[in-house]
Amino acid sequence: MLKDLDITPDDPVELRAVNRLLADEVKALSLKVEQLKHQLAGHQRHRFGSKSESADQLNLELKLEEEETAASRIAPPEDALDPEPKQKPKRKPLPPNLSRNKEVLSPGETCKCGGDLRTIGEDVTEELEYIPGRFVVNHIVRPRMACKCCEKIVQAPLPSRPIERGRPGAGLLAHVLVNKYADHLPLYRQSQIFAREGIDLDRSTLAGWVGQSSKLLEPLADAIGRHVRQGQAIFADDTPIKMQAKKKCATARIWTYVRDGRPWASGDPPAAWYKFSTDRQGKHPTDHLSQYKGWIHADGYAGFNDLFAKDEVHEMACMAHVRRKFVDIFQSQQSQIAEEAIKRIALLYKVEKAARGKPPEERAALRQSDAKPVFDELETWLDAQLNRISGKSELAKAIRYALGRMKKMRGYLNNGSLEIDNNSAERSIRCVALGRKNFLFVGSEGGGEAAAIAYTLIETAKLNGVDPQAWLTWVLAQIADHKITRLDELLPWHYAAQAA
16 A cells, blocks of 8 residues: 555656556555445345334244244144143134034934934034135034944044144135245234134144145145156256254255246146255255256356256256346446446347247247347457456456356257246245245244245246135145045146136
């Protein structure tokens, strides 16, 4: 630094040396200012607003509900144990003001021996159900009947339920899952909402329902995962999520893998498969996609490199990530080079807009005629700009990143079954990001796995234009008795076909 230089030298040689030092310092300081302005602009764009709720209170509530959800995936909920210990409080009766759908399940009028049956008593089961907009109680009556001839006692069996000996119906369980993972309502808030309807459902009870439901639905999520890995091109990404660990929060990850061939008019159903891990090590995507063969759209994360080392797996880079770096620089520095890069990339997206929805052969032909010349010129132009700017500037870093990724992006120009970017995967992680803004975190690895299962089911339903709550209600009503070999019949696109 030259802050201590108070006397200007008289000697011309010394003066020129001082000028060179000053010029170098000004250049270094200008670069530092540029970097700081770039960082500040990024922080301002991504910062969150103030929270109206107490962070400590929210963290306590969410920690408890996530821990309870994870625990319920291992052990049955307390209210499912039979018989109940005497010291435990009995269930509160359901509010009498709720409408009741009475159903009588009779074993018939005649015993197997041929004698007539007479009623000697009955068992009554009340099931709390949710129909969009209101609660109802399914009042199930099962008369116990005795044969007048042989005295044998018979009774109709209770229909299977999602949670054995539990109170919730399929519609209510679906409602809680969709509220938590699609509408981002923590369970303690749902408990408060239910209380306004006169329904006493504690947060711990709801957590038990979520854990048990996710365990029941896990095979269906696995089936969606198999469907995703059968695609010739998939989109992959990950996002951080907080996990409670040893009295502090650690950073875990939610991985997403998307199969969506709608841009190239594929008839295969779209699907999103989510997986949870406690860290971001590359072994996780390698394990998730160990048997996959095809193209993977990714953002350049090195954890995918082991997959790309295989001859059967090919990398497709993302133009959206390239563009984003130039947008950040233009917004912070008003760089003309960054602006020009954005305009040239926009020409490529203009071609993609025209190609959307066309068959692969037409998309490839259109890209070769209209996009390839623009792509080639952009690559040449970016390389030429490096000689005009400081190699340590943020703009130079963005250009070098772009040139490196464009080499791995050329595949889309002659393959109509590929996309120019990884936006399909990025759209799929918005649900996790929105949950995170609502202070969502997982209490354990089990809670993270439950979240991944729920996201898989809900987001896949949405991709297929299916109402997640209606579909999950339908699935939960029958999955307990459904043959595992026919599990694919419950997938959302089959439900949509039946409902049509």
